[in-house]
Amino acid sequence: MRALLVVNPKATTTSEYNRDLLIRALRGTVDLRLEYTMRRGHAVSLVRDAARDGVDLVVTLGGDGTVNEAVNGLLAADPAGTEGAAYGAARRPRLAVVPGGSTNVFARAVGLPRDWAEATQVILGALRDDRTRTIGVGRADDRYFTFCAGLGLDAEVVRRVERARLKGRVSTSGLYIRSAVAQYFTETDRKTPGMTLSRSGFPDELGLASAIVQNTAPWTYLGEREIHASVDASFDTGLDVLGIKVLRVPSTARLASQLLRGRARISGKQVMIVHDVYSFVLRAERPMALQLDGDYLGERGKVEFVAVPEAIRVVC
Structure with missing residues (x-):
């Protein structure tokens, strides 16, 4: 071989x-x-x-x-x-x-x-x-991803972490947490949600502030702790989307507490969840940060997502 x-x-x-x-x-x-x-x-x-x-x-x-x-x-x-x-x-x-x-x-x-x-x-x-x-x-425009993608806040955090690493910082859970807090309070636009999710056969989801796309669960880890945006996401189904409608402090704090509860399901008026979807488009009124599998790929105003089933064989 x-x-x-x-x-x-x-x-x-x-x-x-x-x-x-x-x-x-x-x-x-x-x-x-x-x-x-x-x-x-x-x-x-x-x-x-x-x-x-x-x-x-x-x-x-x-x-x-x-x-x-x-x-x-x-x-x-x-x-x-x-x-x-x-x-x-x-x-x-x-x-x-x-x-x-x-x-x-x-x-x-x-x-x-x-x-x-x-x-x-x-x-x-x-x-x-x-x-x-x-x-x-999953595929975002012409780039494939294995476990997650994000348009908005989580991609902004990835960008901030990458900049810190270029300055010699070591990638740790603590660095991500500090970067998320700093990004949210000092740079993220929390007042003008302007993202739309469109998929065939369904009304558009309007006024999203940020979106997390999962191809499997968990979304990520903090050390040994699993972080789930959608506990139902799987390599064997389509993509799952967590759309965050508002980024005000109280609602964002509630969302963060739910994410840290392990396998608890995310719920609340501030979020929108879509499970097992094979094609959709995210459009933003202004270009927003995009990340795939934890790599920052720049800012996009529109991204087309597609689930690609049974794509690779993994030795495990």
């Missing part, structure tokens, strides 16, 4: 030690080629080219951003696109994810241990047993 290992050397918990151990472990099972990412977006081209060259397995060592790029590379390599996705998943290389970032939402969502060494053992066992799980992904 031919395999490509993509390593992000800048990922939060990736080190030469665990990289070298992982390489030795994989070389006992597969014909391995190693590549390092050198810049943002590099993993997309590395994986795309390897898939077109006929590699059987792609392994990532990094965080959720590296996983996202690998998935985009796998899907970009398929000339048939994502039509007939189940057939496409069967012919695409398999994906194995070794957690090496700060949060590792995707790896944990597919059932892998948070510890990289334990996850490696699970992956090696799955390779021996030929065990995979086929999952769906």
